[in-house]
Each structure stands twice: as C-alpha cells, then as structure tokens.
Amino acid sequence: MSKIIAHIDLNTFFVRVEEIKDPSLIGKPIGIGNEGRSGIISTCSYEARKYGVSSGMPTFEAKKLCPQLILKPADFKLINLLSREFISYLKQFSNKLEQLSCDECYLDLTDSYYRFGHNNIYNYLKNIQNGLYKKTKLKCSIGIGPTKFLAKMGSDYKKPMGITIIRKKDIKNILFPLDVKNFYGIGKKTYPKLYKIDIHTIGDLYNKLIQNDYKTLSLISNQKDYILACLEGRTSDIVETQRSDPKSIGTTRTLPFDMSIKDDITPYLLEEIKRITLALKEERKLAKTITITYKDAKCIDDFKTTTVSKTLDEFTDNEEKLTKEGLKLFDSSFKGNEIRLIGFTVKNLIDRNEAVTQMTFDNYMIHEKENELYLLINKINRDFKKEVLVRASDLKKKNGNR
DNA sequence: TCTGGGGTCCTAGGACCC
DNA sequence: TCTGGGGTCCTAGGACCC
Numbered sequence: 001m002s003k004i005i006a007h008i009d010l011n012t013f014f015v016r017v018e019e020i021k022d023p024s025l026i027g028k029p030i031g032i033g034n035e036g037r038s039g040i041i042s043t044c045s046y047e048a049r050k051y052g053v054s055s056g057m058p059t060f061e062a063k064k065l066c067p068q069l070i071l072k073p074a075d076f077k078l079i080n081l082l083s084r085e086f087i088s089y090l091k092q093f094s095n096k097l098e099q100l101s102c103d104e105c106y107l108d109l110t111d112s113y114y115r116f117g118h119n120n121i122y123n124y125l126k127n128i129q130n131g132l133y134k135k136t137k138l139k140c141s142i143g144i145g146p147t148k149f150l151a152k153m154g155s156d157y158k159k160p161m162g163i164t165i166i167r168k169k170d171i172k173n174i175l176f177p178l179d180v181k182n183f184y185g186i187g188k189k190t191y192p193k194l195y196k197i198d199i200h201t202i203g204d205l206y207n208k209l210i211q212n213d214y215k216t217l218s219l220i221s222n223q224k225d226y227i228l229a230c231l232e233g234r235t236s237d238i239v240e241t242q243r244s245d246p247k248s249i250g251t252t253r254t255l256p257f258d259m260s261i262k263d264d265i266t267p268y269l270l271e272e273i274k275r276i277t278l279a280l281k282e283e284r285k286l287a288k289t290i291t292i293t294y295k296d297a298k299c300i301d302d303f304k305t306t307t308v309s310k311t312l313d314e315f316t317d318n319e320e321k322l323t324k325e326g327l328k329l330f331d332s333s334f335k336g337n338e339i340r341l342i343g344f345t346v347k348n349l350i351d352r353n354e355a356v357t358q359m360t361f362d363n364y365m366i367h368e369k370e371n372e373l374y375l376l377i378n379k380i381n382r383d384f385k386k387e388v389l390v391r392a393s394d395l396k397k398k399n400g401n402r
Numbered sequence: 403t404c405t406g407g408g409g410t411c412c413t414a415g416g417a418c419c420c
Numbered sequence: 421t422c423t424g425g426g427g428t429c430c431t432a433g434g435a436c437c438c
Contacts (some may be wrong), residue, residue, distance in 0.1 A: 033406085035403090035408085037403065037404075038405070038406065039403095039404095039406080040405060040406050040407095042406075042407095042438090043438095055407080055438090056405080056406085058404065058406095059404095059405095060403065060404050060405090061404080061405080085424080095428080099410095100436090100437095101437090101438050103438080104438080111413095119409090132404090184436095184437085185435095185436070185437085186436090187435060187436045187437080188435090188436090189434085189435060189436085189438090190435075222412075223414085244410080247409085247410070247411090248409070248410085249408095249409090250407090250408075251407075251408080252406080252407060252408085253407090254406070254407090289430085289431095291431095291432095303405070305435075307431090307432065308431085308432080308433075309430085310429060310430095310431090310432060312431085317404045340405095341406090341407095342428085343407085364424090367429085387417075401406080
C-alpha cells in the first residue's frame, strides 16, 4: 500500500513574519533583504511579485522595478521562534517529520490518517492547514503524494494556502503540462538548454527520456534514471526523522569594499576561521579538509568564485592549527586580484568521539575539557559584547534626551 | 550604491598504490 | 624494448536548492 506523504511549505514565510508584527503591511509590496552594497531579496510578498520582483534579485534592481517596495531586514529571532511553533504544531499529527529548512518539512501521515478513521484526505489536510493559521497566523501550502518528490511538487503547485494531491495516476494530468523549469532539480542553467532542443514541459522531458533521445541524454544523461523514477512514482517515501550529520561547515563574508591587499583581507579571514572553529566545537566535530573561497570583484557579467583546498595530516578542531593552515593556504593561493568576498569551509568531518580511537583516553579527556572552556569563554565574550552594546545605546539615548 | 549565505551532490583529472 | 587496469584519495569546479 502506498504511503501518505505530505510536504508542507510556509508561504512567503519571512514576509509573513513582518505582517504578523505589523498587520498594516498586509496587501503591500514587501521585500525581505538588506539595503546597501550587497543586499538581495531573500523573499517578497505576492504584491511585490506582480512588479517582477523575485527572490535572489539585488535590492537595487527590485527597487527599480517597484519603487514603492517596502524593504525589511529578516527578523531571525522571530523567524526561529515561529519556525519552532510551526514544527511543534505539525508533530501533533505525526512524529514522522523531516525538517528541510525553517519553513518546510515532510510529514508521514499514513498511520495517523487511517488510525483515526478519516475518510476524506482533502478535509483532513484543510483542517491541518487552518489549524496552523489559527494557532500561528502562518499560511502554508500542502502537497500530498505517495513519494516525497510528488508531495514536494504538490506543495509548489498551488500557493498560497493550496492543497494538492498527486497520486501516481495524477502525474500525467498535473505534472506533465508544467514548465520543465518547475522540475525540482532542473535549474536556471539547464532549462534554457532544454528549451533549445524543444523540451518545454515536464511531459516533453519524460517522453524524450523514454525514447532515449540523443540530444536530451547529452544534456542530462546522468539524471535520466532519477527523473524517470520521479515521474513514475518510484522515488523515496522514507521520511527521515533524524537530522543528518553535516558534511561541511562554512561561512562566507562579503567585504565592506573590494580588496586586493593581503593584509587588509587577513583579519576578515581570521574572523571566519574563528566562527568555523566555534561551530566545529559546538557540533562536536573534527575536520580534515579546509577550503578558502574567493569571489572576484570584477568579472564581466559574472562573479567568478574560486576555491582552494587542502587536506591536513590529521582531523582537528584546534583554532591555532586551523588558523595556521588557513593562513598558509591563503598565502600560497591568493593572487592579489580584487575580491569582494572571502570564505572558509571545513569538510571531511568526523564525530569527536570517533576520534577517541585515534588518541589516548587521557588526551581525549584533556581535549574535552579544553573545548568546554573554549565554548564558555566564547559565551562570556558574546554576553559581554551584548552588554556593552546595550549600555552604549542607553548612554546614547540619555545624551540624546538632554 | 550595483548579485547573500548556508548547504548538498556530482564530475573529471591527476597522483599514487598494488 | 617501454607501460595495464582497478581502486582510492585529493582538488577544483559546476549545478542546484532554500
């Protein structure tokens, strides 16, 4: 028997958070993003979309398209709070929940649907959707299908507050007429190439693949089996409740201005290395491979990103070691060209307790103690900085009122 | 003033070993 | 005389997603 997998997607979540804070914004064109040198729109309201504004667009361009656009920075504190409420609300219906990001998840409803003798799947879902709205004021779209892929395509099909059921027998009717760029996994590089060989819809793509069309295979031969499995309802229906281990941890930072002098860039790199060391310790991981990322400042109609990496002789979470190796790699690879962004990533990760076998127990215990201390010092530093900022702003207010 | 930041997965070539 | 074939690891880059 096939499962009942739901994909639940919050509609324009970051915008909705602002509307909940300030209901007078409802119905207005809103973009979430920062003003300034490197601001982009992370998401925008449906009203803004009418003007052509879309996510990923630089804010200056969005402003050009829609001058009355109201720009708000993302309020991550409230976003995280509401995201947790969203997840905990859904867990009432099934504990088989896989969170994909702050605003979407899969839910395996097979047991709960049948156990409580429901007989109308649409009403059952409508109830979940309305309940979420009542409790949190958040709007969502729900897709239902026998596989995760079909559920995901379903939640995307109708927004906002849509409910779409895609059984295997509905695939031809619902998915085949859709533009091929709506296929989850076909992105902005591939779809124009598909258009060129006269593949415009998902149905076109399916038929060409079935026929082993030479031109189609030359573009996406490696994805053939996967795409066919998706469109025949044969992909995964397993909702993974355990958060999977991270494969890499990294940060990047856009510099306050374009830089080409090593000594100017180094402090920013050091800061990124510090952040990653802290994250490694918090995740209880050790890393073996380090990567530095640069983005060129000037490059004709594209920002070229280059990476250099190095695999170290041992797994580590030691700040001194990561800093030493990071700087060495930077020194040997940086060509002195103008860059606008710098980043540091670690990969090739193992659990810290796995490393016990690689060091003596005493050394392991010393390492654990050192790390506890490291996290504590970081927390004190953070709290201290916050305190200083609060006092500074109090002082400013006082002086301002005089 | 002028395109974020966090990830995953895949590929291809080269080095190296047996 | 002159270099197979399989496997693994490392590195760089590309495509995609939220």
